[in-house]
Amino acid sequence: MIGPKIYETVAEMRQAVDAARAQGKRIALVPTMGALHEGHLSLVRAAREHAGHVIVSIFVNPTQFAPTEDFDAYPRDSEADLRLLAGLGVEGVFMPPAEEVYPQGFATAVSVGGPAEGLESATRPHFFGGVATVVTKLLLAALPDVAVFGEKDYQQLCVIRRFVRDLDIPVNILGGPTVREKDGLAMSSRNRYLDADARRTAALVPQVLSEAIDRLDAGEEASTVLADGTARLAEAGFSVDYLELRDAETLAPVDPNGTSAARLLVAAKLGKTRLIDNMNVARPTAGWR
Template identity: 45%
Template sequence: MQICRTKQEIRALTRRWRAEGRSIGFAPTMGYLHEGHLALVRRARAENDAVVVSIFVNPTQFGPNEDFDSYPRDPERDLLLLRAEGADAVFLPDAAEMYAPHAQTFVEAERLSRILIGRLRPGHFRGVATVVTKLFNIVAPDAAYFGEKDYQQLTVIRRMVADLDVPVRIVGVPTVREPDGLAMSSRNVRLSPEDRAAAPVLCRALDAAEARAARGPVSVEALRRLIRETLEASPRGRDPRVDVRAADDLSPLRGALRRPAVALISMRFGDVLLIDQRVIRPADQENAP
């Protein structure tokens, strides 16, 4: 496994692979890897001749009062895990390598980046779209793998790639969960034992909404209410946010659930913001092909 710390090194490597006719799968991450990240790497491994993973805690997607400094990091362990998964190269730049000192060009999916998590974290999706564009330009992969857990991020990246004709196939990978249902996240290690015990309420609220929709006709408002009530019953989480939107483009939905929707939720436990998501189909589409 090659470890590249400069753009020049990783560019030279992927250029050589392309010249040899090898397809390249790419999984961008912020490190502190868990089974969710490894699911991206395995999918990339299964679908491509060569696999590149990046590890970069991107400062520009964190707000001034967010957890950039306390974001968990363990690059040595990450490299061991990636070697075991058969990754071919890891791109591990530092911030000075990634960003020119006076950068003033940004990528932003305007409407999508201002709703939901974008309202809680102003500037976040501009930081994500910009760094992902840079990473795509540096690595030039055929396909890139992103977790459905960060559903709004995945939607922003699909939009950006379509709008700017970026020649990369975007693949969404289902959320990997702990045995009690909590979506795996690097930030879970920062939960207190009490908050960790309470956090699966996010998944339970989504299970309840999915089960309700499977039983028969239901309105989007009723689903939203059911999720909110489940979250509000939690003794520990704060500031629950719930939305149910069109699964393909996150446009608002009202009235009867007639098309696939996605429930997007977030809640704070201590100073940790947890998110989760579930695609919910109307009952008559449950068994559709």
């Protein structure tokens, strides 16, 4: 099996992109931090639907990790990742060393607000600045026609869409649906941190979301539904950062009199493993209570 070409520098990737464009091909980029699973592969397949030349970036971005977080322990398996991408016919993989992305003297950051405010930012204030900076660099390095991100990281997707519009970066940002295990748990590279008992308990996260949505659809008061869901997770051993109902586009608190769709988002730690998830919520015809 012939694998994808590996680019370690921006210059190498741009040369490949220029050659593909000269052949009339559209370019798609799928940014990842590696430790690939079916969720990532679904994004690669979606990218293929929109472009004849697909590049996957693999870079564990240090600027989105706090000193107390799992940067050093974050799963890395580049050989397995490359085998999976070869099976999908990916043309190129951008695997830069840290000094290529953040060379000596690097002194610039992208500051984001709007959908970046609250939720993840409440406990990880460093996170979206790191994400916005590295994604901006990746988009400007490859200048793809489309870039694909997973809806599992829904707030991140909203933030990226916002700063791409604000900064006039010429790329179409696409969201790929969350891919789930048989018991409903959203696929994540961090799931491999869970032991057998914790893995069974983790399946409660999507259950709580689904049941909360059913109750909201039935017209129950949102504050009661969210409090009950939070309590249920806590009783099972989770430390809950948030379980909130937000506007699906802006991530602002839901307007009871508005007409837009909403998103139910959760983040909770089980032991040392932090899980996030979200689901779409159709607005009841009677409005939110």
